[in-house]
Amino acid sequence: MKSNLLVLFFLIWGFSFGQASYQGNHLFEVYGGGPNFMKFDFFDSGTNSMNALSSTSIPPCGLRYAYMISNDVSIGIDLLYNSYKESYVSTDTIFANNQWQYIASDYIDYKSRLRLQARFNFMIPTSSPNVDSYIGAAVGTNSRWQKQWINGVLNENFGPQDLVVIPVSARLCYGFRYFFSYNSALGAEVGIGGPLFSFQYTYKL
DSSP states (O other): OHHHHHHHHHHHHHHHTBOSOOTTOEEEEEEEEEOOGGGTSOTTTTOTTOEEEEEEEEEEEEEEEEEESSSSEEEEEEEEEEEEEEEEEEEEEEEETTEEEEEEEEEEEEEEEEEEEEEEEEEEOBSOTTEEEEEEEEEEEOEEEEEEEETTEEEEEEOHHHHOSSOEEEEEEEEEEEESSSSEEEEEEEEESSOSEEEEEEEEO
16 A cells, blocks of 8 residues: 555656756747737827827737756846837917917827846746746846827937936746647746736747
8 A cells, every 4th residue: 555655656746747848958939918008108198189090019029048057947038029109190279370270280109118138937847748837037128219200200209318217127927838849839928027918939949
């Protein structure tokens, strides 16, 4: 009876500590997520009689590389980009010749953000040899741009030196990958300091 329990214990132990990536593996990822918070905090969203004509959004997306320095830890880089562009008509009022005059102007507003971060993943034991589960932490740059055109003429042009108070970005997340073949995996992340959620494709060497 005791020997049977011992065998069962070691079987459960081996099954509980499955993992798909090990020391020496290179992991290349492409990912996209959301939401794009630039939609909700647009810099000229309160103009008079604004009528949106069109908008273009690139949600948080990027490329990621990781190298497994051990069976438990990977290090790498993470490049993240997102932007939002909106065109609209705004009617402004001016007082001239003893009367109010209404002038309609075509506006285009544009915002973008770019982050390059050093990334560390700490592997969590799983119950499957096809799954990677990890906690990720990253720190790096924080760059933003903001532009506005009125009737086709550039009116505002701000860069990181104008918009960034803290030039450092950070991220903390939890993620997993499921390898449906030795080289390829699909996965997801949830976190803060970037997209709240994202989906990714991973290629392993």
